[in-house]
Amino acid sequence: MLNTPVQGVDEAAANKTFEALLWALSRPGLASNLSAASDEAIIDALIDRECRVYSADPQLMSNILCSGATVSEVKDADHVFLGALRDLASLDDISKGSALYPNEGATVVLRVALNKGRKIRLSGPGVKTVLDIQIAGLPDGFWQNRAEMFCYPAGFDLFLRDGRQVIGIPRSTIVEVL
Amino acid sequence: MAYVATRGGERAIKQSERLFRAAMGKIDAARVTEVKQALPYLVDRVMGEASLYDLDLAALALAQTGGELYEAVLLLRAWRTTQPRLCVAEPVQQQDLFTHRRISAAFKDIPGGQVLGPTPDYAHRILATDVLEGTPFVPEPVEPGAKPSPAYQPSVSAWQAKNDLVDLPKPESLHGNDIPDLTREPLLFPSKRAHTLQSLARAETGGVLALGYAAMRGYGQAHPTVNELRLAEAEVVVKHPNGTAFSAGRVKISQAEVVSKQGEKLGLGFAATMGWNEVKCISAATLDLNSKGAPKGTPTEEEFFLYHTEGVESSGFCIHFKLPHYVTFQSSLDAMRDAKAKSVDVAKEPVK
Amino acid sequence: MSLKSLTKPWQSMSYGFLDPSAKRELRRKMLKSVAVPGCQMPYASREVPMARGWGTGALQVSLTLLNPQMCVKVIDQGADDSVNAASIRRFLARVSGAPTTLDTLEAHLIQSRHRIPEEFLREDQILVLQVPNPEPLRSVQPNMSIARQMHADADYGRMWLQLYEQIVRSGRIMQGASYPSMVNGRHVMTPSPIPRWDVPKLNMSKHLTILSAGREKRIFAVPPYTRVEPLVFDDVPYQVEDHGALTCKRSGAKGFFMNEIPQDDGTSAFEVSDSEYGVKSIRQRDGEAVNLGGTWYKHGEMPK
Incomplete structure (x- = not known):
């Protein structure tokens, strides 16, 4: 009556990318590997016509439009692709949800360089004690700005991508600049 | 001594399913056609609750479940939810409905006229036992009227609005994808208007009737007058990606407007569903009418009636109590025994 | 398109x-x-x-x-x-x-x-x-x-x-x-x-x-x-089910959460609730090489 359906190439890639994202967000600061070295991989795994997306990177636009998502301003977007972040001002408008609706806090994807640059110390859920990591490519004051903007459980969740590697920094993570 | 092998459980579930299916025997296309033709109102009810308009699939679901309605609706919903969404149809305006039946209890006559259409309302409910004796029941042919009733008619509330008797809800300017869709997002409260109406359209008929009836009997503030009840067919107009709008076919729908006096104006309750189902629409519209300002925890509060008339969820939760619960039971037993032991200890202590 | x-x-x-x-x-x-x-x-x-x-x-x-x-x-x-x-x-x-x-x-x-x-x-x-x-x-x-x-x-x-x-x-x-x-x-x-x-x-x-x-x-x-x-009060510690001292009548495993099986004589027997852990314990008892993992509870107690 029923044959087991075959996992297609797209489905396998989306499955692998999501596994990486879930793993990374569950273990802040530890890198995992996406199915491809691109933000498009993340779009294919997460975005469809239910979403409102802002992208600072015009190259992502065709993938976003194909997904059926609505292209929106930063403040209305549930997924925000900022590419390599140049200034802190673009963070102000990102949706952080509220204590009543923490689910409305956005998912934000940034391009960074891992294992070099500023040293930060992570603690909170997913980190056994503390974890020190290095991230380059974020403007000065980024982490302090993030801490000031958030009123937990309101906040947004970060994916920082370097090639295929991605780390997750959920809003629950406490970040200390060393 | 080893544990019961897993295969024991697997064999048992396989055989119990076979026992269930044995009662229905072979299901073929002829059976499905027979169900579709013989039980149009049941097919309608199932399509409405499943929110999937397809006569063949609904009849198949009924055949496959032997008429176990909750199972039939679940079967259709589980099929529906996996289907790709190609586009969103254009909104249907009331005056564009191809109307078969339209009555109002509020006025003796209404613009466009009272159209009785198909109904058993005035039939004497006498069981045709002759059929069992071998005399078929052959319905008498319909005699068409000299002048057909107009197929397209405005709503009664439109006339009332013109006469400043009722405030019509402002039509939302949302289109296509922007219309909130209950099957793609969860129901939260206060509920979006679209979610409320969609939820009522999908609600289980018996559940809506039970709570609507409670409101009618006095557990609601407003006593309904049926402003208009309509059975109709709606054109499903979709746009081809190249921009051409075309009709993809017609679906049967029913809708009810109920009103009651609220100050100097009429309050309006509305409900519609796919398929012809009058009891559900009147009950649902009555709940809608009563929901404004209803106290929390009462049957006419939106959260209360929308949650509790969701047939797939309520029936599923009800039958889940058949599943083993011995771990939770053990956990309670442990607390009870300990509490009992403690109270015995307290009783043994000498009075000081 | x-x-x-x-x-x-x-x-x-x-x-x-x-x-x-x-x-x-x-x-x-x-x-x-x-x-x-x-x-x-x-x-x-x-x-x-x-x-x-x-x-x-x-x-x-x-x-x-x-x-x-x-x-x-x-x-x-x-x-x-x-x-x-x-x-x-x-x-x-x-x-x-x-x-x-x-x-x-x-x-x-x-x-x-x-x-x-x-x-x-x-x-x-x-x-x-x-x-x-x-x-x-x-x-x-x-x-x-x-x-x-x-x-x-x-x-x-x-x-x-x-x-x-x-x-x-x-x-x-x-x-x-x-x-x-x-x-x-x-x-x-x-x-x-x-x-x-x-x-x-x-x-x-x-x-x-x-x-x-x-x-x-x-x-x-x-x-x-x-x-x-x-959620507990400082002076009323959290209390798990009192199963730490019970023994599984089938596998002999001790110190785990048990199912209580009422017996004809009015008493109760117990079986380890984690069924596959029970199966593995029986196999080990019968001399099979079994990979039993470490457990959260040791001797019926959760180490701090």
């Missing part, structure tokens, strides 16, 4: 039953639930070919996560051979081609109703718990909108009051399973109807736990290394 470009070739069923759009929604909501541990995230919750209340929420999570390399274990009340566990396991394998196992140590994904296995879960394992009622405040506040506001305000006073009243009336906290627990010091969650015995296994564990209620359309999570603290 043509209609054809908007659709994919016809398949009688998507891989893993759920269509790509349903999976993407679950992925988005799973990420949010991990980002705010213990906080209930609403999701659409599609219908699946099983009745609501029978694990449809956990099933949707499992179907989204599964791939042909992921080994899956399903238990109900601790048992792999329970009819509902067997049915879910068969369905998961049928629609995904994923290998199945009964051994906790071999599984990558464990879908469970009302138990957490006795053997340690590892970093590479995900536990998906079936949740009938996701709202820990339901017993003090049945209205969902008000309960949501109480979570927003971290207003758990009535929850504490209820526990206090139980102590006053019965001399102890009477909550059986589903013991309300504070996650990451902020959100009170129900750990699902697992026994009190299992709640400490969620605290600072190595694995990710996802809890999903299909009928009630809520998903929440406990990431690894997250504090999960049962």
